Amino acid sequence: MQTAQWILCPICGNKTRDRIREDTVLKNYPLYCPKCKRETLINAKELHITVIKEPDA
Secondary structure: OOOEEEEEOOOOOOEEEEEEEOOOEEEEEEEEEOOOOEEEEEEEEOOEEEEOOOOOO
């Protein structure tokens, strides 16, 4: 059986509207948080999520 988890917002820590499973792979995924209304880029692999820091222009 596959386990699934809600993706938590890296800024405020609340649940977002997206879920990932163990076999999900995301690259440069724009994660939107409905509570803090911010969007961050993330990578996800094997339920491990990393935030992509955007360089300042």
